[in-house]
Every structure is written in C-alpha cells, then in structure tokens.
Amino acid sequence: MSALLRATVAAALLLSPAAAIAQESPAPAASASPALPPVDPARLQAATATVDHIFPAGTYAKIMNGTMDGIVRQSVDSMTALPMRDLVGLAGLKPEEAAKVGKGTIAEVMAILDPAFRQRTDLSMAVMRxxxxxxxxxxxxxxxAGLAEAYARRFSAAQLDEMNRFFATPTGREYASxxxxxxxxxxxxxxxxxxxxxxxxxxxxxxxKMTAAxxxxxxxxxxxxxxxTERARLAQLLGLSEADLAGRQPRKGQ
Structure with a gap:
C-alpha cells in the first residue's frame, strides 16, 4: 500500500468514534489539589448560596441530555463534510503528497470503508453521553464545592450578598439557572x-510547527x-517482566 493510500485510510479511520472508545486507557491517577488557605466560613456560606443559583444540582445532566445529541450530530456532519485532503496531514502525509489527494469528502470515504459509520457513530455517542x-x-x-470555595476567595462577603440578592429576583433567578x-x-x-x-x-x-519546535x-x-536499572524500573512501572517488555519492542525498521 502506498504512503498516500495509507495516510488517506488512516486519516479517515481517525474519525471513527467507536475506534476511539474501544481503546480502553487506564484512568489517570487523581492528582492532589494544591494546598490552599482556609476560606472564611461566612463567605463560604454566601458563596455556596451563589453556586446554588448559578450551578444548581443536576446541571450536568441538563447539559448532557438536553443539548449534547444535537451538538454531536452537527459536529459529525461538519467533520465528515471535510475533504480528505484537509485531514490527511494528520496521518503524517507531507504537504506535497496531501495535495495529490482527491476532492472526496470524509463521508464519501467512510461510506466505502464503513457503511455503518453513521449508525456506529450515533450509537457510540449515545453510550458515551x-x-x-x-x-x-x-x-x-x-x-x-470547589466552585463555592473559588467564589468565596474571589469575592467579598458584600459582593456575594449583592449577587445573591439579584439572583433572588425573578430576572436574576432566570439568568442564574x-x-x-x-x-x-x-x-x-x-x-x-x-x-x-x-x-x-x-x-x-x-x-x-510542533515538530520544528x-x-x-x-x-x-x-x-x-x-x-x-532503567529497564528494571520500566518493567516495574508497567507491571511487566523485562522479557515481556523486550518482546513488545518494535523491530528495527518498523
């Protein structure tokens, strides 16, 4: 397979959400929050009331269920309408080679590579949502809780009280929610x-530019x-034996 064809196919497959979802990666370890000075209890109480207004419980569910399907569908439509020549550079193709790619769109390419691409996308995104x-x-x-602390540190008690009085009005309540x-x-x-x-x-x-930098x-x-020593440490970090780790290395020229 020529470099041009390989890059074109690879770029098209980059668009498949099912492929991305199927590649299970271990969850990153939670990083410890930096030590922050204590928050004044009165300001924290006022800030908590502010957050109750602007970020009520259930906000994430409202965002995900209320608008995400439409946004994802529109995003997929925008992406698949792109010509392949605009995407193949991401697959490592040089500009002069990318210029040789035809004017076919990603949707047209995926219709051949994966006739169920749209259904696969919709189902995969529904699961992800x-x-x-x-x-x-x-x-x-x-x-x-973190947002309440941030508001308590950023705004004075007087400012928080003023915001909360506004959020208690009909207009303020509508805006905040x-x-x-x-x-x-x-x-x-x-x-x-x-x-x-x-x-x-x-x-x-x-x-x-990143490559040049x-x-x-x-x-x-x-x-x-x-x-x-480094091989032993690497094997320990990855939970593999040194023999297994050596066997997983690409051969020269690959």
Missing amino acids: DEMTTMMTQFEPDMR NSMTLFMDPAVMGRMQALLPQIMRQMPAMVQ TANLPKPRRYSDLTA
Missing part, C-alpha cells in the same frame, strides 16, 4: 462548529538504549 452523564453527575457535588447552559446554546455552538473546518485545515501546519530535543530512547 449516558456514561459521561452518570460520571459527571457523581462528580458534580465536588465541582459545586441558565448561565451555565447558555454556553451550549445553538447560537454559541453553531459559531464554534463553524471554526472546526478551519481548525482541521490548519492542524497539519500546527503539527509541522521540538527538533532540537533528544529523540525518545528505545528499549535498547536503557540501562539495566
């Missing part, structure tokens, strides 16, 4: 999605470059 809703709902109390979900409004998301084709077209150039750094070491 439901799982993300469950996870974010469980996380929401911690998020609300929708302040978070307004970022998901079609008027906002439509403008964000309009940027997507331009971002994808610029991505190969960005990758080239890191060109003077030492190359990542191969397993054969490691000392015996």
